[in-house]
Amino acid sequence: MTKKTIFKSLDEFDRAILRLIQRDNKMPQRHIAERVNLSAAAVQRRIAAMEKTGVITANAAIVNTHAVHMSITAIVEIDLKDERLETVDNAKALFRKAPEVQQCYYVAGGMSFILVVVAPDMPAYEETTRRLFAQNSAVARYRSLIALDRVKAGTEIVIP
Template sequence: MNLDKFDIEILDILQKDNLTSQRDIGEKIGLSAAAVQRRIKKMREEKVILADISVIDPEEVVSQILLFVEIELDTDKIEFIDEIKSTFNKVPQIQQCYYVTGEVDFILVMVVKSMQEYESLTRKLFFSNSNIRRFKTFVNMHTVKTGLQIPLPK
């Protein structure tokens, strides 16, 4: 989808607050509420907008441990990579999964209730997978900044 200036401005506003009314968006960027609505609908249909979600502060809801895990594979055969991607996709504790370049193959962002839960997951996901050469875990002590907005061209 080719995004124009208005689409970019709409996305910029929605990334900050997706509950902003279409009328308010239209007033800010110089379009009617109906035009904004059509553009948003099209961006959802074209998968430019993937989801409308609420970001929840986990510390306010339940005590959880945030982990960052580096995974190094033993082989880089595509069938093994696809298999592990599929496995990671099914694990709810894995919040984000990145297939990366460099010394490791994957970086996972995980949320667990306890280190005992994490140990159980490591046995199931990492130790029992013969294609995982090693993994390294980093435990978050304090979240300084998180970002959910994609910098958009102006």
């Protein structure tokens, strides 16, 4: 089943359920059912189906970085030396495995990747940049943008 097929199969009930659980995935299914005009069993089946097909990819908590002493957030632009399939795939694998990398996007338009990286302090961030970028022969250059304030962070997307 292709992604296009999955998304075409979402009806208004599925979309309403997704809008609710993006804001609070711990909302009891009976409350979701009341809000979308379905039975709790129907909501449970629909959520399970969306998990199975990959529409819902994870249930996760958004953690306050300061509460866990991760005070440095950096947006990092990565330019690879080349865009060969092997180079790109190796970079993707490396960034996926690095726990400091919170988000990773393979992009078009001048850079190869944009990463969101967290660290407890600048020495730890420097170690991360050395390990992931400076000592990586596939990286031509990188640029760090240090966030001054986390104005908005989350995973909610607009579902029409």
